Amino acid sequence: MSPPKPAAAPDGGRRPRADALRNRARVLEAAEAVFAEQGTTASTEQVARRAGVGVGTVFRHFPTKEVLLEAVFVAQLGRLATEADALMSAEDPGAAFFAFFARVVDHAATKNAFAAALAEAGVDVRATTAETGQELRRALGSLLDRAQEAGAVRRDIGLPEILTLLVGASQAAEHVGGDADVRARALAVIFDGLRAP
Known part of the structure; x- marks a missing residue:
């Protein structure tokens, strides 16, 4: 009896090996840390060193540095969306909304x-x-929606206004750089304007 063939991936190709998936995850994690510490100009060689793999392994998973940057960026945004979903079960919908707004602003730079x-x-x-x-x-x-239903956020504000405020607050946060006090006071002013009377 012949051994079973490896399961096919959804795109019709072979499913990646477990060690290949682990290496990819390790490279992504290392890239995120390196880019956070040294900026997006850090090299793929630095990422490979941090991940404990050869640079060839990095390029096998991410053919160019741009593809690697893209993967890290999309993963970060995906984590933010997951954090927002997790806050949906928070007991205080208003606090959850404002905490997430601040989290997005902190992530802006x-x-x-x-x-x-x-x-x-x-x-x-x-x-x-x-x-x-x-x-x-x-x-x-x-x-x-949950924060408005709970009476924590005014009802005449929609998602387009929230997104506009987020962009403005994010640019302001970048402008003040590492001054956390100024950023916190600016957010407090925005939050006061968003709260239901």
Whole structure:
């Protein structure tokens, strides 16, 4: 009796081996840490060293540095969407909404650095993040709905206004850099304007 053939991947190819999947995850994790510490100009060699793999392994999973940056960026946005989903069960919907708003603003500098590096490399950032961005907007909209139903956020504000405020607050946070006190006070002003009377 002949041994069973490996299961096919959904795209019709062979399913990746477990060690290949582990290596890919290790490279992604290392890339995120390296880019956070040294910026998006850090080299793939530095990522390989941090991951404990050869640079060939990095390129086997991510053929170019731009593909690696893209994967890290999409993974970060996906985690934000997952965090928003997890907050849907919070006992205090208002606190959950405001905490997530602040979390997105805190993440702004990293997000903008990745977006700028990808755009500079000719990557269509909007297309690359379309699916994950949609998940993030859906989750944020759900948090907003719950906060409004709980009477924590005014009802004359919709998701378009929230997204506009997030963009503005994120740019302001980048402008003040590492001054956490100024960022916190600016967010407090925005939150006061969003709260239900």
